[in-house]
Amino acid sequence: MNNKIEKGDIVVINKSGKYxxxxxxVSEVDYNIFFVKIVLVKLGNQEETFEEKxxxxxxxxxxxxxxxTSIDKILEQVTQIPxxxxxxxxxxxxxxxxxKLDIPKLDKQLVQTNFDSINKILAVTREVDSSASFWQEIDPNLEKISWWIRTSL
Structure with missing residues (x-):
């Protein structure tokens, strides 16, 4: 696993103190004038700056x-929605x-429009049958896609 901290990663603050x-x-990564990696971390509704160490x-x-892969897994589950x-x-x-075709192109508007439509269809479908087993596969994969879109585009 790549241990380099990058935008979108989830981190734990290991510096003693308030946090x-x-x-x-991680919402942003930058360097100070001494080339020390400075990381902006979103903690709830606020952001704080920490050194990478x-x-x-x-x-x-x-x-x-x-x-x-997550999109493929959701595609497999879609056929099971009665x-x-x-x-x-x-x-x-x-x-x-x-x-799946648009994501590698990194076209934010296109990807977001498609994802929003998928999310809307699945939300309406969930209202009809929220206890079905296929949601256990769909939900974490949908969350993974959402996380990637939010932090990559």
Whole structure:
């Protein structure tokens, strides 16, 4: 695993003080005039600056390949959704395939539009049957895709 802290990673603050052991998401990485890596960490609704040495990597943000794999896993589950209206039965797999093609292009607007449509269809579907087993596979993969979009584009 790459232990270099990058934007989008989840870190734990290991510097004693006010933020000790808090978990946050890296929102920016920069260097000061002495070439020391300075990391801006989002902690709840505030952001604080730390030197990289005061942070411990907890979770790497998903890679492009992991996101593509997540889309494939959701595509597999979509066929198991029984109460999907005919239009969504066609639109959802198509949107997922387009998302898979659009993500490597890093076109923020295109990716976000497709992801929002997928999310909307799945939200309506969840209202009909939220206890089905396929959600256990769809939800973490959807979250992984969302995390990548939020931190990569």
């Amino acid at each position: 000790y052991q808090q978990v946050g998401e 005061n942070l411990q990597l907890q979770t790497k943000k998903p890679s492009l390949q992991e996101v593509i 109460h999907l209206p005919t239009q969504e039965k066609v639109e959802l797999p198509n949107r997922l395939k387009y998302l």
